[in-house]
């Protein structure tokens with residue numbers, strides 16, 4: 010017997026002794042070795058695990074993804090490369106270097122479109138709407154939207170809409186909570202307000218989510234669920250969501266996304282028949298694409314910014330005091346006493362004069378940007394200004410949240426909430442748009458920026474001049490990990506009626 014085995018070739022003898030457990034053990038050993046090597050040799054950026062890529066790190070930090078990304082970017086001076094699970098085809102870079110961001114958003118704009126990855130996931134919801142479009146289609150839609158949004162009719166109508174909603178609905182809801190002294194979710198109320206606002210401005214239809222009983226509105230709910238389902242596609246690999254879609258099961262079930270856009274189609278169909286002035290490209294499809302993108306762009310961003318604003322000024326009463334004094338001064342110039350129960354709201358000129366309020370809102374969004382991370386996809390190989398090589402097909406993320414917290418961009422006090430950094434000689438100063446990419450920058454700069462500031466200032470000034478807000482004790486404030494920086498548990502507050510004079514008196 011021993012004679013036979015000794016005459017066997019070595020490979021055959023090894024093969025005869027091998028069993029599955031040996032192979033598994035060897036692979037495990039190799040995996041552990043690669044992990045240890047990665048930990049020991051890697052000096053910059055997050056750990057990239059063998060086989061699983063960056064996925065485990067992302068999973069370990071799933072409750073603090075933005076904070077973790079910020080720490081990684083600080084350690085590696087602004088840019089790191091990553092790859093996802095083997096064979097998943099996911100690789101790219103994350104950056105917070107303004108020169109790289111400028112390169113993507115302006116200098117070599119053509120090489121960094123939204124790309125196939127983004128488009129594929131958003132296709133069912135947005136089709137080819139501006140938010141999901143590139144190249145000629147995007148250019149044409151942007152041209153049409155700019156013409157419409159810059160028209161005096163739109164500017165006046167949208168501002169009037171905000172004022173009406175604040176006066177007729179928001180203040181009534183607030184008054185009711187002030188009387189009952191019941192704690193409520195301020196984020197929810199603000200989300201309802203801006204949803205109704207964008208629907209009236211864009212569709213001419215009031216979904217009524219801010220009616221006094223704060224109802225559940227099927228259209229709003231459908232839109233919410235459609236965006237949530239789309240977000241899932243960014244978090245799980247295509248080999249999971251694509252079969253779910255194909256077999257029409259789980260959250261990809263046709264009844265979800267399909268019916269949801271039908272709701273919008275029907276509203277749009279009704280509305281488009283109502284309009285008398287026919288617009289050239291407004292086929293139902295074009296109109297639907299435009300409306301979905303418009304609602305998605307303008308629905309939650311300003312309410313999320315306002316939620317963080319009301320929270321952050323609670324923590325910085327000196328800032329709230331300065332805002333209150335600024336509003337009082339404007340009312341004094343108008344001839345109104347700060348105690349008067351004036352029902353009127355602020356004019357555009359008065360809102361434009363609220364420099365400190367604008368600075369406080371900008372500072373809030375620097376630290377808590379409503380869209381904390383954005384993504385582009387490289388068409389061709391490229392090299393960033395900081396020397397990072399970007400492989401063709403890379404998904405490149407620019408981390409707006411991290412950019413607001415970089416000492417190299419904002420100085421030593423980058424973590425402090427300081428509205429004063431936005432004011433010079435009494436005027437508001439816009440910072441370099443590639444340092445402050447909260448509204449994007451370059452050719453794809455947000456089209457609703459001016460409207461959003463007017464809207465946020467109207468709401469903030471109207472609320473602060475009438476009510477005192479208190480965040481509920483022990484309420485935990487943390488961001489939710491999705492494309493918009495919602496507060497995960499909302500913002501639970503109680504409010505009480507307080508005139509400006511009473512507020513100033515308390516300060517003195």
Ligand code: HEM
Pocket residue numbers: 139140151154302303306307308310311314379380383446447448449452453454455456457458460461
């Ligand atoms: C605080 C409020 C807002 C913030 C922070 C904000 C931010 C942004 C950002 C970061 C983008 C780029 C998104 C991307 O390319 O993936 C964007 C695009 C856009 N925003 Fe806003 N936005 C705000 C409010 C609004 C409002 C109220 C409207 C509409 C009335 C609006 C309309 C748009 C449109 C149409 C685009 C697409 C521009 C393009 O792709 O050419 N935004 N916004």
